[in-house]
Amino acid sequence: MTPTTNKPLPVFTFFYTDNCERQALAPVAEEIAHRGYQIQWSTNSKQYAEVGVYCEHACKPNAGFSVVLLHDLAQRHDIWPHFWHHEPWSAFDMGIVPGPAWVERWQTQANFKQARPKLGMFDLGWPKADLVYRNQETFKQEAQKLRAQLGLKYEHSILYAPSWENHGKQDEFVQSLKDLPVNLLLKQAPWSDKYRWVLNNIDEMDALHRNCADNVYVIDREISIMYCLGLADVMVSDESSVLTEALLLDVPGIAVTDWLIPDTNPPRPASVPYDYVIKTVKADLRRTVQEVLQNAGQYQQQVAHHKQHQFANLGQSATLIADNIEAALAGETHLPTPAIKAQVDIDRTTYQHAEKLAAEGDMKLSTQMMLELIKKESCCWEPYNDLGTLLVSQGQFEDAELLLEKAVLLAQENPAIPLSNLTEVYCLQQKADKALLTLAKLSKYTPNSAGSIPHIRRCMETMF
Known part of the structure; x- marks a missing residue:
């Protein structure tokens, strides 16, 4: 257009x-x-x-x-x-x-x-994936140009691309792998001058490893990581998002989970909540890299599956x-690619239908529909609230408490209704301390103090 x-x-x-x-x-x-x-x-x-x-x-x-x-x-x-x-x-x-x-x-x-x-x-x-997939032949040519510029010695390459450079991680990578018949590609992110201390760490590591061995290559930080991935057979990191971008080039990623991340004091271990990343520790890095190289076909097949889950278009x-x-x-109301439909909105429509059935007297079907929403862990708070209050009327206070607590959690924008019901359940179970806590929260959402008086009275009766 x-x-x-x-x-x-x-x-x-x-x-x-x-x-x-x-x-x-x-x-x-x-x-x-x-x-x-x-x-x-x-x-x-x-x-x-x-x-x-x-x-x-x-x-x-x-x-x-x-x-x-x-x-x-x-x-x-x-x-x-x-x-x-x-x-x-x-x-x-x-x-x-x-x-x-x-x-x-x-x-x-x-x-x-x-x-x-x-x-x-x-x-x-x-958008960064466009560099690879918009014209794959052009991308391959550019990656080969980088290979020629670097003068890579071996057929296979291991890419090191951390989120942070600290505590000598790059040197641990090099010392662990430098005597293997592979190229070691060292690619740091293009940090801004606001992080001078990180840049100082990178400068120190790059100076140490530039020309340290004929299979170790320090890559310009400004070069796109995509071209580096285009040369790699395996990549190694701490917790960097490059572990996900590696999927684009069918490159298995290894995370070293006992490498430290210095964004807290004291530094914390790497956090890697990705099921598509191979996790290891420093002491096992060499063995893990060798295993991945020896079973490349198996790992690449797994990578291809995960790529579909991470990337669209x-x-x-x-x-x-x-x-x-x-x-x-241009003011168009229907965009070429529509917005994602929020499942909570779809579920709320289902809930409203269930509510209508209840009003018409079909409690069995209404309850069944709400139970289905709860079973699939819907983010719509109303079914948890309605079934919770139903259980209260049946004297099933413990189950009601669980449902109403969930309703409060999901209705954080304005949880006044489930908070009110939960306060009632706590009072019925003589849990005065919990009732007072929910009552305090409820007061933030009910500007009319008269609405809180029955709950206050019930709490007082429970306590004394």
Whole structure:
């Protein structure tokens, strides 16, 4: 789609804080520029933009129209799936996730407003993958150019690409593997000067390993990690998102779980909540690498399966993103790629049907429908609340308590109704301490104090 109107075209501003983020946005920026729009880059996300495209941590848009996507496939993996509680996207017009795994993550959080961009969430793929899949022959040629420039000695290569360089991890990698008949490719991320101490660590390691052996290669940090993966048979990291990007090139990833991550004090062990990554420890790194190389076919088959789960629209991501942005800017109500349907909204429709059946007297079918929602662990809070109150009327207080606690957890936006019912259940079981706690929470959501008086009275009766 190319703009044909005489109306002045909006300027697109792409915001980034380091070159990793810039690389994540670059395919979209190139596609937008190709369509005739003026683009600009900025490191100040507070700057006003006509159309702003963002990917940094926990930022707030200041734009006439705003788009947000991930800069990192493992972004905030330490808090999955509660990503949007810490990095809200509700202020943005359009949110973009890279594939089924992130769609599933979002579905568990879609009942919270922080996870709801104004126009919706869209499964449009990972733009960085376009470099590999838009023109695979061109990508292969560029990867071979890098191979020639490096002058690789051996047929097989092991890529080292950590999230952080600290505690001599790179040297541990080199010393463990340097006498194997493989190339060791050392690729650090292009950190910004804000992290001078990390850059100092990288400089120290690169100086140590440059020319240390004829099979060890220090790669320019600004080169896309994709080309490095294009040369690799195996990659080794701590917890880097490159372990996920490696799937794009069918490269098995190994995570060394006792390598430390210095984003806490004291540093913590690597966190690797990915079932598609081979996990090992420093002492076993050499053995693990050899095993993967010896069973390459088996591991690559597993990688191909996981790739489908992580990535959508390979080679088409930037095009689809640009199509949707243009359509939204034109005021179209039906975008080329529709927003993801939130399962919680689908479940709520089912619940409303069950509620209607109950009102008509068909309690058996209504209860059955609500039970089915609970069995599949729906994020819709109402079935837990309704069945909880039903169990209260039957004197099954313990089961009612479990259901109502779940309802409160899922109804965090405004849990007044399940909190009220849960307070009642605690009182009926003479759990005064819990009742008082829920009553305190309830007071935040019920500005009319008169509504709390019966609960206060019941709590007092329970306590005395």
